[in-house]
Amino acid sequence: MTYTEKKSWLMLVAMLLAYGLYFGLILAGHPAGYDKFAMLWLFGTIAATQAVVVIAGHVWLAIGARKLPPSRVDERDRAIAARGAKISYYILLTGTILVGVVMPFTEPPMKIVNTALFAIVIAELIGLLVIVTSYRRGWHG
């Protein structure tokens, strides 16, 4: 597994755990679904924890990669990352249209905020899934 692939798995697992918890709590009726201070507190706590875990993971991976040659990221890594970013972009664009153009006419503010967060998370998760799948199954970009 390349250095870049390990980083993608780290990001994917951290996002799944963090935002699975966040949106799971909202679906279970947590006040973050309708109260802005509760939402800011819950989202801030989860996002900060996720950031600390990801930074610690990156440091750990970078220490492990010190023995590797300088070409840790090559053309295959860049091609796969570009594929993930491209697919992620279209999902984010769809989410942006939904929360910025459609939902303001029908939905309350906190639902719009959480749907926007959901669109960002889903776009990033699918982009990362495309990346790890491309590493496993192959990619002929």
Add this chain to the structure above:
Amino acid sequence: MAKPPFTNDIRTLRFMAGEMTQGDLGDRVGVTRQTIAAIEQGKYSPSLEVAFRIARIFDKPLEAVFQWNDASD
């Protein structure tokens, strides 16, 4: 994921070059060991530059390393 429309003899050429490892070849080409493994397994189509670099390391023409699969036409 479909296989690319060409095969390659990198594994054989590495063997004939004194059991050169994928890591050694990757270092000389400027890619990771995993990318060489992916090319050998038909899981990644390298750029023209990397394909030429691989051929030059084995001192072979490109067609001796990569062969177009006529069934794919």
